[in-house]
Amino acid sequence: MQQLRTSQITIIGGGLTGLTLAFYLKRAGKKVTIIERNHEPGGVIRTFTEQGFTYEAGPNTGVLSSPELVQLFDDLGDTCNLEVANPNAKRRLILKDGSWEALPHNLSSAITTPLFSLYDKIRILGEPFRKKGSNPYETLDKLVARRLGKSFLDYAVDPFISGIYAGNPANLVTKFALPKLYNLEQNYGSFIRGAIKKRQEPKSELEQRATKDVFSVKNGLQQLTQALTAAIGHENFILNAKRTSVTLQNGKCQTTVSTEENDILVESEELITTIGAYELANTLTFLTPEDLSPITNMRYAKVAQVALGYKEWNGYPLNGFGGLIPSKENRKVLGILFPSSIFPNRAPEKGALLSVFLGGIQHEDIYNLPDQELIDTALNEVSETLKTNLKPDMIHLFRYPYAIAQYERSSEQRLDQIALLEQQYKGLYLAGNIRNGIGMADRVKQGVTIANMLIK
Ligand SMILES: Cc1cc2nc3c(=O)[nH]c(=O)nc-3n(C[C@H](O)[C@H](O)[C@H](O)COP(=O)(O)OP(=O)(O)OC[C@H]3O[C@@H](n4cnc5c(N)ncnc54)[C@H](O)[C@@H]3O)c2cc1C
Numbered sequence: 001m002q003q004l005r006t007s008q009i010t011i012i013g014g015g016l017t018g019l020t021l022a023f024y025l026k027r028a029g030k031k032v033t034i035i036e037r038n039h040e041p042g043g044v045i046r047t048f049t050e051q052g053f054t055y056e057a058g059p060n061t062g063v064l065s066s067p068e069l070v071q072l073f074d075d076l077g078d079t080c081n082l083e084v085a086n087p088n089a090k091r092r093l094i095l096k097d098g099s100w101e102a103l104p105h106n107l108s109s110a111i112t113t114p115l116f117s118l119y120d121k122i123r124i125l126g127e128p129f130r131k132k133g134s135n136p137y138e139t140l141d142k143l144v145a146r147r148l149g150k151s152f153l154d155y156a157v158d159p160f161i162s163g164i165y166a167g168n169p170a171n172l173v174t175k176f177a178l179p180k181l182y183n184l185e186q187n188y189g190s191f192i193r194g195a196i197k198k199r200q201e202p203k204s205e206l207e208q209r210a211t212k213d214v215f216s217v218k219n220g221l222q223q224l225t226q227a228l229t230a231a232i233g234h235e236n237f238i239l240n241a242k243r244t245s246v247t248l249q250n251g252k253c254q255t256t257v258s259t260e261e262n263d264i265l266v267e268s269e270e271l272i273t274t275i276g277a278y279e280l281a282n283t284l285t286f287l288t289p290e291d292l293s294p295i296t297n298m299r300y301a302k303v304a305q306v307a308l309g310y311k312e313w314n315g316y317p318l319n320g321f322g323g324l325i326p327s328k329e330n331r332k333v334l335g336i337l338f339p340s341s342i343f344p345n346r347a348p349e350k351g352a353l354l355s356v357f358l359g360g361i362q363h364e365d366i367y368n369l370p371d372q373e374l375i376d377t378a379l380n381e382v383s384e385t386l387k388t389n390l391k392p393d394m395i396h397l398f399r400y401p402y403a404i405a406q407y408e409r410s411s412e413q414r415l416d417q418i419a420l421l422e423q424q425y426k427g428l429y430l431a432g433n434i435r436n437g438i439g440m441a442d443r444v445k446q447g448v449t450i451a452n453m454l455i456k
Pocket of ligand 1: 012013014015016017018036037038041042043044045057058059060061062063241243244274275276279283303305400403432433438439440441
């Protein structure tokens with residue numbers, strides 16, 4: 001028999017976006033229902049503990065880059081303890097000709113680094129005086145080569161984009177993928193001048209605390225989603241939603257949810273989706289494929305993550321954030337993070353925890369390898385690049401066929417279509433990583449922004 005449930009606001013998807021949104025709506029006294037496919041909320045954020053290792057299946061770290069994220073940690077109080085990276089995690093390694101080189105962090109290291117060519121190092125002095133770009137759809141590779149030079153593209157931006165987007169700078173449109181960078185050039189005429197001017201601008205107390213520090217949470221990121229879930233209240237979730245389908249009738253959103261036990265009809269005035277583009281057609285069944293195709297055609301990078309735990313480590317010294325690997329190096333991994341060097345208590349004393357990332361837009365062939373081959377690839381790359389013959393004491397593989405949304409040229413049409421549908425169907429909001437950024441700080445910011453809009 002079908003149960004009926006009424007709610008002011010329905011949220012589809014209980015990852016970080018949906019949880020942040022629900023947390024603030026609930027605090028403002030709204031009645032919310034969160035529909036989640038899995039047996040627990042949290043989305044891709046999952047932490048495990050085993051044999052003295054605390055490892056992540058999804059994101060390992062975030063950047064404390066938005067005031068909304070700082071505020072969220074304040075609002076959660078001691079139910080969730082923010083953990084900021086060790087100062088030595090500022091040291092980021094880039095592989096060049098088979099050796100790790102630290103990414104420069106000050107003027108003297110920028111002058112001496114072998115990562116960038118002498119020509120580009122001299123040329124960068126002219127960056128503040130270079131002409132502003134006029135193509136709003138310029139891809140990141142072109143923008144960086146134009147303003148900074150090819151060696152900066154190859155040995156700073158390309159590995160950085162592998163680390164964030166698992167993407168290709170030749171496909172990502174700066175305006176959509178890195179809007180802050182795009183705006184520096186557009187608003188100030190130069191990255192360098194813009195960065196200096198921005199630093200001088202007055203900031204609120206919260207903005208000052210959005211430090212760009214790398215963060216996690218004590219005992220792992222899942223503590224954050226668990227703290228949000230507890231604050232929202234378990235009674236406001238429908239979990240194990242095997243099928244979710246939405247129709248609009250008489251100005252109300254009617255969401256039919258099938259779980260293993262029963263069917264539930266949730267009636268609400270407003271409905272927000274926080275699910276990926278690839279889920280929308282099955283869920284928003286009142287829309288046609290033509291309505292949705294400008295949104296659902298967005299590409300996602302497939303990413304595999306291998307967590308490796310070593311009870312005693314004897315390889316390359318892991319004093320830093322981790323190593324990113326430029327495409328030019330032709331290796332089979334995107335990068336290797338050193339979580340046990342970034343945060344305390346992630347591995348036994350003398351031990352090490354590594355997170356190896358494989359796949360991405362440029363290496364789907366590697367993602368598609370069978371599990372054991374993928375793990376062997378990760379192990380070979382670790383032993384060659386981090387100079388160790390040790391066998392890990394713990395190995396876990398996690399796969400994400402839709403890991404990271406790619407903000408490419410099609411983004412404009414996607415954003416226009418989202419705006420059109422939201423205008424056409426009052427009470428419907430399309431959120432999640434289909435817009436407004438892919439990092440955890442972006443997801444929290446989006447959740448807060450929509451909550452504030454609905455509370456008003
Ligand atoms: C491997 C990996 C590494 C990452 N690394 C970083 C990093 O280093 N730093 C960083 O800031 N960010 C990182 N990210 C991105 C970050 O994790 C995400 O932006 C964020 O956690 C996404 O939250 P979300 O709520 O938008 O989406 P999700 O976490 O994907 O949540 C969506 C939820 O919707 C549910 N769902 C889907 N379809 C339905 C349906 N039809 N009905 C009901 N429920 C449904 C899903 O089960 C899921 O729980 C990484 C992501 C991945 C995958």
